[in-house]
Amino acid sequence: GAGVSQTPSNKVTEKGKYVELRCDPISGHTALYWYRQSLGQGPEFLIYFQGTGAADDSGLPNDRFFAVRPEGSVSTLKIQRTERGDSAVYLCASSRGLAGAETQYFGPGTRLLVL
Amino acid sequence: KQEVTQIPAALSVPEGENLVLNCSFTDSAIYNLQWFRQDPGKGLTSLLLIQSSQREQTSGRLNASLDKSSGRSTLYIAASQPGDSATYLCAAATSGTYKYIFGTGTRLKVLA
Numbered sequence: 001g002a003g004v005s006q007t008p009s010n011k012v013t014e015k016g017k018y019v020e021l022r023c024d025p026i027s028g029h030t031a032l033y034w035y036r037q038s039l040g041q042g043p044e045f046l047i048y049f050q051g052t053g054a055a056d057d058s059g060l061p062n063d064r065f066f067a068v069r070p071e072g073s074v075s076t077l078k079i080q081r082t083e084r085g086d087s088a089v090y091l092c093a094s095s096r097g098l099a100g101a102e103t104q105y106f107g108p109g110t111r112l113l114v115l
Numbered sequence: 116k117q118e119v120t121q122i123p124a125a126l127s128v129p130e131g132e133n134l135v136l137n138c139s140f141t142d143s144a145i146y147n148l149q150w151f152r153q154d155p156g157k158g159l160t161s162l163l164l165i166q167s168s169q170r171e172q173t174s175g176r177l178n179a180s181l182d183k184s185s186g187r188s189t190l191y192i193a194a195s196q197p198g199d200s201a202t203y204l205c206a207a208a209t210s211g212t213y214k215y216i217f218g219t220g221t222r223l224k225v226l227a
Contacts, residue, residue: 004158033214033215035217040219041219042119042204042206042217042218042219042220043159043204043206043215043217044217045214045215045216048213048214055213056212056213056214058214059214091158091159093159102164103149103161103164104149104161104215105161106151106158106159106160106161107158108157108158109157109158
């Protein structure tokens with residue numbers, strides 16, 4: 001079956017613009033995570049969904065960042081008024097069941113560059 | 116607050132050598148620990164998942180151990196090959212949170 005997919009693979013935008021990043025998890029996976037990875041660093045947790053609800057959004061850096069998963073499958077990470085410091089690779093992962101107990105499967109990421 | 120550290124940051128070895136990558140974590144109350152591989156410009160691939168009740172996991176030439184009391188995990192790679200060249204990341208899921216905290220990784224280069 002298909003793995004986790006993310007679109008777009010690359011996004012270049014200007015400072016102050018709004019962007020949406022999409023994640024399609026593996027079919028049937030109830031847990032979905034968003035991470036952000038800067039160059040030379042490990043992924044940094046942003047938000048975790050169990051089903052449709054955000055079970056933990058403690059990693060979102062500020063209120064410019066928002067994520068939704070309205071039907072418990074596809075998720076969208078939304079960034080308002082982008083800043084140059086938002087440039088990073090945004091990774092999505094999904095797991096079959098209870099988060100932490102199951103292997104997380106990662107997508108290839110979206111490389112965001114804010115000019 | 117959980118912190119995960121990986122040593123060394125980079126490692127270069129000749130083909131065929133056995134090697135050990137180290138991961139340490141500050142909060143021993145973890146749910147599990149997972150080792151990942153990341154190739155340049157790619158996402159992460161899960162290698163091994165060790166539950167908190169387990170001491171080690173093996174897959175092919177890879178063996179991961181977990182010692183919660185000392186806050187350490189090691190990834191052992193036997194008979195390394197050039198195809199093993201990648202960045203290896205460990206991540207700990209702290210009990211009660213279910214989110215992974217990642218280390219900064221070890222960049223491995225296996226020379227032919």
